[in-house]
Amino acid sequence: MLASTFDKLQSTQNAADTLGAQAATGDLKDVHDYIIARTEASLATEMVVTFKNKAVEAFNEIMRMPV
Template sequence: MTSPIGGILPVGVGAITGVAGATEGVPQAQNADGFAAVLAASFDKLQGTQAAADELAAQAATGDLKDVHDYMIARNEASLATEMVVTFKNKAVEAFNEIMRMPV
């Protein structure tokens, strides 16, 4: 099983320890283009996680899913990924607003 937050962590999360796969697949950004690439990859990963959960939900609804636990795990991973991306977005907006309030 892969970590649900493996591909959606922001730049600089290498300081996080104890989370399996926390920085796995996260490119190191050196400039604004790198940050944008990490952000775009985060949204792509989120979309893929949600699509996989939706596919398993459709299988469960039609009776084709053999183990409902697979769906429950996928849905929880998608939920955690969504929560992580929303939190990251909120923190980025807060940081931007704080920078804009700084006197010049």
């Protein structure tokens, strides 16, 4: 599940990068497509980082438990 999430994040970022390159060269017809793609990539990145932070926090809590 985690690997597929990272793959999806990568594809979202790649799509935003492609649209950004099209916007820079003037080939993009609608700038809104780029803005939406960049926002989706930003939110997806934020979600993955938050998930990672929570997983590390949970691991650290488990390691602090007395055995």
